[in-house]
Amino acid sequence: MNIKLTDRLGMLRKEVSGNTEALLTLNSPFGFEDEIHIKTTPKSFVTIELDKYIKPATIYTISGNIKYVIPVNWKLKAYHPDAFTQEDIAIKVSIPSNNFINSRRNLAFNSLDKRWDTGYFPHASANVVTRDEPWFEAKNAIDGVINQDGHGVYPYHSWGGGLREDLEFTLEFGRTVVIDEIRLYLRADFKDNHDIHWESGVLEFSDGHEMSVKMTGTKEADCITFEPRKVTWIKLHHLKREISAAFSALTQIEVFGNEV
Known part of the structure; x- marks a missing residue:
């Protein structure tokens, strides 16, 4: 799997890869409308930890390509007031366990x-x-x-x-x-x-x-x-x-x- 962080114009800020998980860290905050691009296996589940004020989510992707644009301005008011404001970026992506996926x-x-x-x-x-x-x-x-x-x-x-x-x-x-x-x-x-x-x-x-x-x-x-x-x-x-x-x-x- 792969995580790519770009600015709103598509310029690469950082990129990391891994087999069953990947962790992207950066000693700087998100920029205006930064984009997170995640690539994984098509028709699969992936757990994403984006920000400590946003609950980790296990999602299903059909194409294997996930794009998440950091919300800005009034869109931020639907999130915790400290979300996406940290001085350091830490994005973790991992493959969830079969036990979790198959559980009720x-x-x-x-x-x-x-x-x-x-x-x-x-x-x-x-x-x-x-x-x-x-x-x-x-x-x-x-x-x-x-x-x-x-x-x-x-x-x-x-x-x-x-x-x-x-x-x-x-x-x-x-x-x-x-x-x-x-x-x-x-x-x-x-x-x-x-x-x-x-x-x-x-x-x-x-x-x-x-x-x-x-x-x-x-x-x-x-x-x-x-x-x-x-x-x-x-x-x-x-x-x-x-x-x-x-x-x-x-x-x-x-x-x-x-x-x-």
Whole structure:
């Protein structure tokens, strides 16, 4: 595997390679929109540790080529305020163990997801993002950060679509997985009646199955269990709330299951 760090114009800053892991260190901080390029085996898993304020993520890549552009300006407000600001760079890439890959786990988690198509998975997307603000993008719902009692920038970032009635949230796995449980953490910023929870919705599976779900609006996860299903994606839509003038949002979704 190979890690290449370039500036936004493609000029090489440093490059390292390894067999089962690689570590790129540099005694300088990230520059404006620096790019991280990772090359590994196509159709494989890779664990990436990018920054000590970003949870390590194990992702699936189809092409074997991963590109991650360091977020800047207002995009940084969906991350820990100290993320990507360290004086020294340390990027570690490794092949995860078979025991981990084959274990029952949260298949939705990806702290390195971006709004648009990335080519690596899991990947979250939505048909609406409130005012196109990065702290309301769909990726926020799979980054492993669960703080429900507020709204806006980190640590209260979530997926939100304003007051729209036609919201859809899609989670793609990039390959076939077997899932049997979904946990929904709804945002709960109930101060001054800012939020009201969704009461119901429809879960759609890539195999064509649909199921209605009820939501409670507590800080506990709404746990939805079902018979194991082989899927490549799931979609949450037809979201209903009691008061149309109050906001609803998804802080986090967890999807438990196994690789096929």
